[in-house]
Amino acid sequence: MNQSLKKFVIIVSIASVGGYIGHILNLPIGILMGSFITVAIAKISGLKVPPLKKKYKQMIQMLVGGLIGLNLQPDIVSLFFNHIVPGLIATVFHLLFAFLIAYIFTKLFRFKWLTALSGSLPAGMSEISIVADEIDVDVEVVMLMHLFRISLLILILPVIIKLLLL
Template sequence: MINYTNHTIFRFFYTLLIAFIGGIVFFLITVPIPWLLGPMTAVLIGSRFKKIQVHWPIQIRDIGLIILGYSIGLSFTKEAAIQILGKLPLMLLLTVILVIFCAGIAFFVSKLSGVDYPTILTGSIPGGLSQMITFAEEVKGIDLTTVSFLQVTRVIMIIFSVPFLIYSPLVTNSSSALIENLENNSNQTSDTLFPSIIFYAAICVICAFLGKRLKFPTPFLLGPITATAILTITGLQGPELPNSVMDFSQIMIGGYIGLLLKPEKLQHKGKIIIFAIVSGLVMILGSFGLSMLLVHYNDITPATSLLSLTPGGADQMAILAHEVHADLSIVTGFQLFRLLFIFFAVPPFLKWIFKKKLLRNTEKPT
């Protein structure tokens, strides 16, 4: 007899059902960004039960990123592009400060946990999740499991905590903005989407795969953003996506994130989990402090500032910015600048540091 519970398609639809139920539950209890946090939580819990293994193809996540990338690209008007270019020196300064801050946290965590500094540092750098894990695979002596756990823990903590911080009086009262956003999106009909959306969808998919071929960081997000932004700046404004499509893209991304955390593969689980949570909280507090400085010296809202500087994924911060009516172009500009800076500048620098450390260790008398 065929065991259908082990079939990949069955496992995927089982996981999709779990994710959808999680989204509904979080929506009913009015949790911020329910269609991202709900599926992520439900799949994370569902993956702990081994009777039926959960499955979420990365291609589903990639489709969600393409949809999100298109939506982000629509916010890049000429005025927004000029504003972002004017903030490039500030982006560089704040990115360097954030990386140094994270390196300092990694130093203390390494000393207290007894885990080697290269592993903790690679797990603490707030770059793209996949980029840092790939870097860890390339450098000899780095514990890939610990790096993956630290990176995933940071991202999940940020995705869970920042929405509540954004909706708190400390940052802004976003409830009215969210209601307005839902009302605006609910007016979008299929008549305004078709047939023009077919052209934009084709362009976004082509640019996503082109970005992957060119080895861009997060190509399925960056490719559609770049393509749509260029079209928007040149005057070809694409149609806004309905709220239901954006919600489904969040399910696609949230379900994938929920499968990433695998504490059972860690050595010294208790110690690493505690330090991962503490260092994640310190990063969030540090980002909050920098965001308040950014608000003080620039004419932007606290929500825009916090989402711009929070060391989470560019896609998750963009989803939040979209939900609370923050300045999507500024948030994405800061997030992508940090992603590109870390992708191109940090790995060579880390390799240089690790090489010097290795030489120093080999020169020590035995």
């Protein structure tokens, strides 16, 4: 087995174990968080594995796109047209707030503009990691910002919802 294939198998194995642990522990987005954390720990601990080449990332993007497409049903078209205006309004406000936060981060923390914006956008970690990699920003900073955001939301949002429902 050649060296790069061996490293790939090691990373996939580590990610699989982490994803399984996250799932077993019933963590929110456990498979994603578990695989992310275990691979990050392995890398921080000294595992010498380079990031995936662009062609492999594109193949994974095609797979994810296909999986998302499998969830769509014919009745989604009517839902789309019924919810287009609220969806556009929410998107505009999300983007305006992300731009405001990015501006604050560039001033307070001296982040580069695109890194601050990528870290502030309302997106999932897997989606934003793809975007961040494509636009050549500090992916680690972006991922940490999203990890903090998601972790805090997972911890705080259920408490807020319970308080609002009382």
